[in-house]
Amino acid sequence: MYQAPTEEIVHTLRHVAGLEAAMEAGRTGDLDAELLEAIVEEAGRFATEGMAPRFSNADHEGAVLSAGSVTTPKGWPQIYRDWREGGWNSLTGPEEHGGQGLPMALSAATFEMWNSTSMGFAIGPCLTVGAVEALLEHGSEALRATYLDKLVSGEWMGTMNLTEPQAGSDLSALKTRAEPKGDGTYRIFGQKIYITYGEQDFTDNIVHLVLARLPDAPAGVKGISLFLVPKFLVGEDGSLGARNDVVCSALEKKLGIHGSPTCTMIYGDGAGETGEAGAVGWLIGEENRGLACMFTMMNNARLLVGIQGVGVAEAATQKAIEFARERRQGRATRLAKGAEPAGTMSPIIEHPDVTRMLLTMKALTGAARSISYACGHAGDMARHHARAGDGDAAKFWKDRVDLLTPVAKAFSTDAGVEVASLGIQVHGGMGYVEETGAAKFLRDARIAPIYEGTNGIQAIDLVARKIGLSEGGAVANYILELRAVLEELETRNSDAFGRTASMLDAALRELEAATRFLREALARGENDTALAGATPYLRLFGLAAGGVYLAKSALAGDPKGERTALARFMAENLLAECPALSAQVCQGADSLSAGRIALGLDAA
Amino acid sequence: MYQAPTEEIVHTLRHVAGLEAAMEAGRTGDLDAELLEAIVEEAGRFATEGMAPRFSNADHEGAVLSAGSVTTPKGWPQIYRDWREGGWNSLTGPEEHGGQGLPMALSAATFEMWNSTSMGFAIGPCLTVGAVEALLEHGSEALRATYLDKLVSGEWMGTMNLTEPQAGSDLSALKTRAEPKGDGTYRIFGQKIYITYGEQDFTDNIVHLVLARLPDAPAGVKGISLFLVPKFLVGEDGSLGARNDVVCSALEKKLGIHGSPTCTMIYGDGAGETGEAGAVGWLIGEENRGLACMFTMMNNARLLVGIQGVGVAEAATQKAIEFARERRQGRATRLAKGAEPAGTMSPIIEHPDVTRMLLTMKALTGAARSISYACGHAGDMARHHARAGDGDAAKFWKDRVDLLTPVAKAFSTDAGVEVASLGIQVHGGMGYVEETGAAKFLRDARIAPIYEGTNGIQAIDLVARKIGLSEGGAVANYILELRAVLEELETRNSDAFGRTASMLDAALRELEAATRFLREALARGENDTALAGATPYLRLFGLAAGGVYLAKSALAGDPKGERTALARFMAENLLAECPALSAQVCQGADSLSAGRIALGLDAA
Known part of the structure; x- marks a missing residue:
């Protein structure tokens, strides 16, 4: 049964999404670390006991x-x-209408838990x-x-x-x-x-x-x-x-x-x-001007759909890990070396292929959570600075939330589907039986890449509108911020991270190259070239950012070594995909255009 | 509504799977090209009109x-x-029991069509x-x-x-x-x-x-x-x-x-x-000795599950293409250039992101079909040569069917899920509504990676047993055969193939390197190292083989240029994933083992 991961949620809000600095600078109203933790704990209790x-x-x-x-x-x-x-409906509502005026990032965190149930x-x-x-x-x-x-x-x-x-x-x-x-x-x-x-x-x-x-x-x-x-x-x-x-x-x-x-x-x-x-x-x-009104809501709405991906992914991951610890089949090499008596079947979590699936699920969930919370926090800061009349800071954060929103929506909901599908696979035959509940996660998660703007449209939004914000300054600033984490990681120089730093560096290089390619194509008016690479670019963006965020989370505190291990797994395994994604972006529209023949659209 | 792709099926059987050479050498009994085509056409008619x-x-x-x-x-x-x-149940049955004694490859082709319906x-x-x-x-x-x-x-x-x-x-x-x-x-x-x-x-x-x-x-x-x-x-x-x-x-x-x-x-x-x-x-x-009896059936049973993936993928692809031609939303850049009157919405197939999804669906379907038919044909040849008392040839083909079976099963069923999920995405909101039928493909396809040996077990089978067949000769021979296609492609030197040859060459190099790495790890007794890479290795194997097969199909005849365009799309886009997969294999078990901490299995 689902247990709200409140410790991880609080850690991610404070040390990855950026709430710690904002709270210290007094930019979150009454919200301090203690209150934040109390609210998340209380929400977690209600999700775990009152909902799930x-x-x-x-x-x-x-x-x-x-x-x-x-x-x-x-x-x-x-x-x-x-x-x-x-009181969970009124969390972010305005105080003059009975709301609690709390940050959207915190609300996103609670919505993650509601969605998990x-x-x-x-x-x-x-x-x-x-x-x-x-x-x-x-x-x-x-x-x-x-x-x-x-x-x-x-x-x-x-x-x-x-x-x-x-x-x-x-x-x-x-x-x-x-x-x-x-x-x-x-x-x-x-x-x-x-x-x-x-x-x-x-x-x-x-x-x-x-x-x-x-x-x-x-x-x-x-x-x-x-x-x-x-x-x-x-x-x-x-x-x-x-x-x-x-x-x-x-x-x-x-x-x-x-x-x-x-x-x-x-x-x-x-x-x-x-x-x-x-x-x-x-x-x-x-x-x-109805569309302008819709646009007001769009960032939050898209973020909250991304959060659906996170919530389902978290619940699916918990269920799969629990199952893999209980279910015994076959004998893992590791156990054959003497950890358990001969003839004993191993919990399937001991089989490397199952370990891989579970770590992939956990890494994608953590990456999607980090990106989504960071996106929510950026929106909060944009609103805070706008209210405070600090135009430059408001612009910076508005750019940031605009940039991250399509990534939070699409990367997280794709992750929701991928993680839920892996969750079924971990369960074997039982995963296909509805009673188990693993299949429901996939059925539920599958809508999120579609509604509130399909993920294809998110990718187009990212490429056609967002990477051009502030003449490319928004994305450049963001990548610089990711690079700063990498520098801290390199300074830390800890063996436990394995090849994390070099993999993150490679991923960011690919992201930089792909961004440059797209900006140049758009500058030349080659829209089809840019749009052809939109989906792989968004995935590349999400993987690189998510990989950095998992490392950032580990650097911020990791008493059990779990965060470091997960960051390393993500960097060494999942980020291997980045060069492929960058290559798909940077080849432009040629092979896509050529491919139209295979769909009967053009003649050879 | 589903239309059996009989021309493509016959072409793949004859020119990709290898039936042409076998028929010419008299190794398929009464079956010649004419009869083959007649049977596939008749099956296609029944599937299209009598079943779908x-x-x-x-x-x-x-x-x-x-x-x-x-x-x-x-x-x-x-x-x-x-x-x-x-007469469709008796296709491969023995003639002395009322069967038609036809090849398993042909039966697999008919099963593809039944599964599509x-x-x-x-x-x-x-x-x-x-x-x-x-x-x-x-x-x-x-x-x-x-x-x-x-x-x-x-x-x-x-x-x-x-x-x-x-x-x-x-x-x-x-x-x-x-x-x-x-x-x-x-x-x-x-x-x-x-x-x-x-x-x-x-x-x-x-x-x-x-x-x-x-x-x-x-x-x-x-x-x-x-x-x-x-x-x-x-x-x-x-x-x-x-x-x-x-x-x-x-x-x-x-x-x-x-x-x-x-x-x-x-x-x-x-x-x-x-x-x-x-x-x-x-x-x-x-x-x-019950398990030995089960093993007799296992190759065919696993192939027929792979064929389920192919059948569902084909049907989902057809449905998505049909929808994308009809459904109009937005205006594609291409059309903005004047192909249709201003103000007209474009069929969504004209949007590059939708083109990419449909081509990915079509390429994965074609790749899975080719591998599966080739696997079926190898089984037929093994049986033929065994009956004919030609031990060397029987051994060669038995190795081949043993090698390809886990790939046909796992790659094709993963493709079935991936293609069905993309099919939902192409349909947008309508894809999530059951009445449309797109969602059913995903629900159906999702069992195939699980039963008849999970895809994780197929990957373990490939790595732990199959790449060691004939001391590595089986896989070496197979890669040589794929390389021969590449040589033909290089000789042909046609612009229409774009960078297909260099991408195939790179994919095969990655497959060779990963194979070598795994064989050496196994030789050193490092089972966990090998098993950690099993799933990415199988995917690499399937992508490389599938990419080569699509090129082989195009080289064998392509009046409309469709096969060339699809082979090029697959090589230039999907095969970009190969280096990532090879990297995941060749890094061994270290980051997986380190990742166990994140699952609470080991202490830091």
Whole structure:
């Protein structure tokens, strides 16, 4: 059973992500090391005792729709109530709305734990975080007054309504329309798909944020506006009024996260009790600027999806290690040398091939965690310095969070899938049986590389937008910071690290070379050349950064030698992939373009 | 919808796997190029028209157990009857028992197509192939007379009963027992798990092959015997008699292949109608030599699992390409240059990142197919030359099939998982919805790296046993043969191949270096060093061989330039991984051993 790795989480937040320096410099409000540890410990206790034992391995029943109402799996609404009464929904919320105003990095750490217990459950509250952010930044005073307290406390949940059948990655094709009524309200008509927790039985009301087009809106993404559409209209006293004209018409049958209702939402089909057609909505931000509002939320939303990868990877790794310690098959060479009596079968963890799988799982999990927490911390620092009016520092950290977000999202969610798949393999035949729970991790993890911008789109974002930030200064600064860790490692000169330093150096060289190649290609206007290498470049970035972070973690304190051993394993084994990735980037688009013939796209 | 790639299959059999030379030398019986093509075309027609449209994408209901009887999904028994009446079960069966005596390589090609339509369906007949082989090689005349005709025709199906809860990869721990009755029969008592098609509604009778221990058997694998246990006893006239004391007590709820019943089988629990306890069984082969009988079947069984990987990969690739041609999102740089009117969204296949995913899928599928067919052909040649009394040639080919079998099994099944996962990614959100069918490929494919010897065990087999065959001659010969293709490629000196030749040369150098390293480590008795590198070595072997085979395929004929383009993509992109894999092998066990600290196994 899952045990929240609170010590590792605190260590990573403090000594890898950068909270230690920020706390010492007084940039984290009331949060000091003691409080940080207390909060993580308390969250860990709730995840370990109050959540993990209450979720089932086999989630095949999932959420059920009946006459427009959704029933989540047995016990989930109560878990949600217990969870929000523990104050976990309000962690990062603004204090003036009942929130605790704590850093996003800390929230990310708690979300890791919630996701480890059940990704299908934890994804719901992620969306509320986004709704709070959007309202806080762009909502009118009236909307903030009506909705923020309840969203911060978790009494109501939020949703994001973007996707339509013809508009997934490309929002320019959105068709949902909003008619202004002249009284400050709008009527929304259209169909949205893949709406996570679009309908549920956790909360009395649901606050939908919906992208739609005004009648006179320009075509494309510059004609999209954002609207708030509550499930029940809210009176001035906060009481719930008429049912709005929005209904869940279907749930998707998905590969995983079965407990999470993935809804088709119909707006304006006459299902409400408002006496007229059209879902009553209110504009958030300016007309035709909906995408800008979405961008506000995007970094955090993408980070929280990356955290899903981390959470599932951690849980899958724990389960696989536990299994590999218990399960005995065959006799490992090591034991044949006399550690156990002849004829005894070895725990499979003693077989080198299983050791390799488990170490790979653990290294990828730690790397993804480090990158994700560092990303969250960068966002916190950007907000802190912006509030403090320190423009240069704010710019530095905004660049950093913008740079790391696609890596945190894509590298971590790919790691989630890879680790979950290895976890099945460690379990052998039992891994394929649903009752064991190993397969569920893969089924759940597999969505994360897809939603909130596919990992391909993250890679394109990294290459086409992020490595050009501050004319390349953002990525250059970041690599310098990674190099500083390497220098410390070289100064330490400890045998226990093996060839870690030289492998990290090689990885960073490859990252530098690939970055240079892409920047030059973009400067020449060779977009296809750059885009062809986007996915291997993001992987290279994540591996190099993750490898450095594991070393940084070990350098910061390692009483049992475990962190050093893991950093060494990652550097000597997983970073061997870096030259291959760099080669794939730096060969450009030629072989990809040539390959089009094999897909029947071009003639020879 | 799946279209059997018959032209590619015939081309690969003839010009990559080696059937052309064998047919020309008269080593394939009646089979010539014309007949080969006719059979593949006919099989392809049945797969495309008679099977694919009759299987459902969403297989969530799966097989159901009720009072010991299994009901497979609706329509499956009829598909099985149509399939076997088409003669497809008897393809490789001996002619004296109604079979067609055709090569295993051809059978593998047909199994690829059956697996492409439904892996959960196609796995059933694989097990019958194994039962036929075991009986033919080791069964008494009486057993052969009673069972072979019906197993060859497919009127009855066979099963393999190996695994017990405490004995999976390690069969030495088997507990099922067999009591001799002195009349040539035995009574079997015990529980077997994960028995594929252990109970079903396709056939009137089921022929179980069961590993069990005799009362006086030595401990470990040298005390295991193989027994034939029919579901219904068979009279001398072939009629079905009393129900035997064997029953299916449970079906596993699995990640995938839901239509395939995975049974817990109880032997000797008094459920039969024979009037006494114990399932009536007959010894196959000699007492305590059951494992030798299993080894007879192992190469073909492992190859057929590899073929599952190929079949699923092919189907997933076709589906993803079809989707990527239809689905439009965003605007590709290429199109922005004027190929389509402004404002048009591009088919996603035009985006370089999607092109990369699809080409990776297609290349891995082609590589896995080539290796698997070559492996099947080597087995055919070994049998042919053994029958012809040509000991040297038989030894050469036996070495070859032994060498390639773990690669065909593990590389192809890993490819199946990787390709299916990429297929989901190409589909975006729709890939995660079960109705689409992309997710089912991943759920199905995920078992193949586990059963019939996990891929870790295949890698150990390759390193610990196979690269030492004929004192290293087997692997040396094989690499020489791959080098000969490279020489032909260099002679051809065609621009269309880009840097294929130099990448193949580099890959083969890495394979040579890694092979040398492992052979030397084993010679020094450093087993852990060798085993630590087993998995990366197998992947290196598969990539290098697969890369060469794609080039060989292109060199043998490529009117549309598609094969050349694919070979080039594979060489320039996927083979970039080879140096990393070789580095992982050649660093030995040090960082793995050091990493044990991170798993809490050793102290620092």
